[in-house]
Amino acid sequence: MTLKPINELLVEIAGQAERALLYEVALTPKPGLVDRNNSGAHSDMDFFTFLDSIVSLSPYLYQYVKLGAEHEGTPKELFHKVRSMGIHAEKAMLAATKNINTHKGANFSFAVLLGATGAYISSGQRPLPFSEEDIQGILAYAKAMSHGLVTNDFADLAAKSSLTYGEKLYLSYGITGIRGEAEAGYPALGQLIMPFFRANKDRPMELVLLEALLLLMSQVEDGNIIHRGGIDAWRTIKTETKQLLQDSHEGNLKELMYSYDLVLIERHLSPGGAADLLSLGIFFAKLENLF
Ligand SMILES: CC(C)(COP(=O)(O)OP(=O)(O)OC[C@H]1O[C@@H](n2cnc3c(N)ncnc32)[C@H](O[C@H]2O[C@H](COP(=O)(O)OP(=O)(O)OP(=O)(O)O)[C@@H](O)[C@H]2O)[C@@H]1O)[C@@H](O)C(=O)NCCC(=O)NCCS
Numbered sequence: 199m200t201l202k203p204i205n206e207l208l209v210e211i212a213g214q215a216e217r218a219l220l221y222e223v224a225l226t227p228k229p230g231l232v233d234r235n236n237s238g239a240h241s242d243m244d245f246f247t248f249l250d251s252i253v254s255l256s257p258y259l260y261q262y263v264k265l266g267a268e269h270e271g272t273p274k275e276l277f278h279k280v281r282s283m284g285i286h287a288e289k290a291m292l293a294a295t296k297n298i299n300t301h302k303g304a305n306f307s308f309a310v311l312l313g314a315t316g317a318y319i320s321s322g323q324r325p326l327p328f329s330e331e332d333i334q335g336i337l338a339y340a341k342a343m344s345h346g347l348v349t350n351d352f353a354d355l356a357a358k359s360s361l362t363y364g365e366k367l368y369l370s371y372g373i374t375g376i377r378g379e380a381e382a383g384y385p386a387l388g389q390l391i392m393p394f395f396r397a398n399k400d401r402p403m404e405l406v407l408l409e410a411l412l413l414l415m416s417q418v419e420d421g422n423i424i425h426r427g428g429i430d431a432w433r434t435i436k437t438e439t440k441q442l443l444q445d446s447h448e449g450n451l452k453e454l455m456y457s458y459d460l461v462l463i464e465r466h467l468s469p470g471g472a473a474d475l476l477s478l479g480i481f482f483a484k485l486e487n488l489f
Pocket residue numbers: 240281285288299300301302303304306362363364365375376377379418419420421422425426470471472473474475
């Protein structure tokens with residue numbers, strides 16, 4: 199087997215991250231979320247805001263994987279490098295979206311996971327597609343990068359004058375959000391979405407992605423739902439999406455999801471955390487050539 203020059207591989211990997219973000223926003227119907235049909239429970243952004251956001255993040259996706267591939271220190275040192283780069287990316291995103299948070303969570307997680315992917319391939323260059331073991335290796339590296347993140351980030355919250363939604367949720371409920379997910383090595387990906395994608399790899403991709411979103415909504419501690427609607431609203435969504443998964447089949451899935459979109463719009467709830475995790479899952483599914 200001939201291996202591609204490393205830079206071609208890095209470009210290909212960054213391209214899969216961009217493709218994953220595009221697939222996620224294009225997937226329709228997504229309850230409460232922005233899609234090709236409507237802006238869900240969001241009044242300040244639409245499909246085109248997401249396209250602008252993805253274009254602004256695109257150069258950084260390549261920088262994250264390159265930083266990882268060139269890194270020679272510890273995983274935690276790589277975390278600090280990609281996070282610093284991520285802060286610039288977040289500024290570029292906010293400039294492109296006129297200060298609307300489209301991909302804050304996704305940008306953070308792609309920084310960590312693309313950095314981990316770069317470091318993983320440079321440790322013994324792997325060809326694409328990756329195997330299940332490769333993906334596990336990348337998630338294990340991301341876990342090492344994020345070690346201590348929750349404790350460090352939330353150490354001095356009492357002294358801060360203004361808090362982000364994630365910080366408020368931690369203080370109110372002990373919810374660790376995307377930081378906790380990263381520090382645990384992304385179990386929502388390694389233990390939930392990737393096994394689901396592997397088990398369904400021969401079915402129509404669009405339906406599998408819609409079901410994957412429901413699966414995430416039925417299990418993930420979604421900071422976006424909780425900050426808007428509180429714990430009870432989040433529990434209700436988990437119960438309802440479990441029921442939707444049980445009631446749906448290929449013939450009625452889209453219809454049920456269109457109806458549920460109206461329900462979440464009415465309640466002003468949006469599963470932004472689940473959407474971000476879906477794009478990360480699509481990225482790994484593409485690297486594994488599952489669809
Ligand atoms: C670590 C950072 C992400 C920063 O964290 P921060 O505390 O600023 O942000 P969080 O509030 O914790 O939210 C981060 C985003 O993560 C997504 N998310 C939430 N829960 C989960 C989950 N369980 N799994 C995965 N992802 C999750 C979520 O993103 C989605 O929601 C977006 C919309 O969010 P929001 O702004 O809340 O929008 P609205 O509800 O519309 O708000 P209103 O209009 O009503 O006001 C949506 O687009 C999805 O992307 C969360 O938003 C990272 O940014 C970072 O490291 N920053 C640097 C920090 C730093 O180093 N500072 C220097 C030291 S002080």
